[in-house]
Amino acid sequence: MTEQKSSSPVLIYLAGVVFIIWGILGLMDAKNYVDVGYQSGDNNDIVYIEEGSPADSAGMLMGDVIKSIGGIDANNNKELSKMERAKAGDVREYVVDRNGEDVTLSLTFTELNKKDKSLNMVAFIIGLLFILLGIWSHSRHKSVLSRAFAVFALCFGFIFMSGPYIAAGMLNNLVNSISTTIVIFSFAFLLSYLLKYPPESKQQKLLYLPAIIAALMVWVLNFVQPDGSGTINMVVRLFFGGVIILYFVSSLITLIRKYMRSSSEDRSKKGLNLMLIGAVIGLLPILVYFTAGYLSPGIDLPGNDYVFVTFVAIPIFFTMALGKVSRT
Numbered sequence: 001m002t003e004q005k006s007s008s009p010v011l012i013y014l015a016g017v018v019f020i021i022w023g024i025l026g027l028m029d030a031k032n033y034v035d036v037g038y039q040s041g042d043n044n045d046i047v048y049i050e051e052g053s054p055a056d057s058a059g060m061l062m063g064d065v066i067k068s069i070g071g072i073d074a075n076n077n078k079e080l081s082k083m084e085r086a087k088a089g090d091v092r093e094y095v096v097d098r099n100g101e102d103v104t105l106s107l108t109f110t111e112l113n114k115k116d117k118s119l120n121m122v123a124f125i126i127g128l129l130f131i132l133l134g135i136w137s138h139s140r141h142k143s144v145l146s147r148a149f150a151v152f153a154l155c156f157g158f159i160f161m162s163g164p165y166i167a168a169g170m171l172n173n174l175v176n177s178i179s180t181t182i183v184i185f186s187f188a189f190l191l192s193y194l195l196k197y198p199p200e201s202k203q204q205k206l207l208y209l210p211a212i213i214a215a216l217m218v219w220v221l222n223f224v225q226p227d228g229s230g231t232i233n234m235v236v237r238l239f240f241g242g243v244i245i246l247y248f249v250s251s252l253i254t255l256i257r258k259y260m261r262s263s264s265e266d267r268s269k270k271g272l273n274l275m276l277i278g279a280v281i282g283l284l285p286i287l288v289y290f291t292a293g294y295l296s297p298g299i300d301l302p303g304n305d306y307v308f309v310t311f312v313a314i315p316i317f318f319t320m321a322l323g324k325v326s327r328t
Contacts, residue, residue: 016134026161030117032087035112036107042231054107058106060107068094092106123162126309133319138150140323145197146322155185173223177222184244192207194275197255210243252283
């Protein structure tokens with residue numbers, strides 16, 4: 001197969017370096033992360049409490065509805081975003097509605113536990129692997145297909161890079177908007193790459209439309225910061241979750257269709273066997289996790305904390321497949 005050559009990979013290199021530096025700064029800042037140990041739903045209701053966490057120690061209960069944090073209304077997103085960053089040892093007052101009565105709780109923030117710190121490091125390593133393999137593949141093959149893979153790999157790698165803490169304000173809003181946009185488009189780039197992968201499928205004109213709409217919502221919400229409500233939170237969660245699941249499912253369907261329509265010889269020569277193995281190992285557990293969280297926020301599935309580790313199969317097997325198809 002004759003691959004059309006791509007332009008210089010300088011931009012790919014530059015983006016990769018920026019993303020890696022971002023991740024390293026996040027690792028350096030990880031010592032300042034604090035643990036709270038709870039998750040809240042669309043209406044600020046507590047849907048999950050980790051045993052032994054600060055929330056558990058403070059007496060927070062499942063079903064409590066957070067009314068205020070540090071004296072600020074829990075729905076006042078603008079003021080909440082201006083709160084000083086909590087440090088380990090800080091105490092913050094929470095007022096929760098418990099069965100119609102206001103209950104005041106004092107939550108003492110603690111450092112991240114060893115498990116969470118190790119998960120941050122594992123996430124960084126997986127992100128680094130995505131980025132490095134994306135850069136290496138494009139520098140080696142310099143084709144349109146390898147560029148599509150590199151763009152997808154870099155953006156997916158960025159998902160795992162926590163980044164440093166940035167004080168509240170316009171810069172914080174800007175960085176959050178850019179970061180979330182990259183995350184959203186990473187799933188669109190995955191589908192785009194699979195459509196380009198031989199045998200190439202026709203690119204859909206509206207492929208990026210859901211990602212564009214989601215990104216626009218992010219920018220508006222980050223800069224306008226309307227007061228939160230159960231309805232707004234639910235709409236945002238359902239839409240974002242729906243967009244991600246849409247791209248996930250479409251990507252799997254695209255790959256499976258190409259695999260089923262190819263001969264045994266083509267599956268091997270074009271690396272479709274490797275692609276399918278990487279997708280099944282890497283994507284299916286994540287799809288189950290996202291779908292479960294989408295339908296039941298706060299659900300505690302077995303292996304919840306480590307489900308993202310399966311992602312490591314994607315850059316490895318996809319890189320091997322790209323090498324095979326580039327040699328044909």
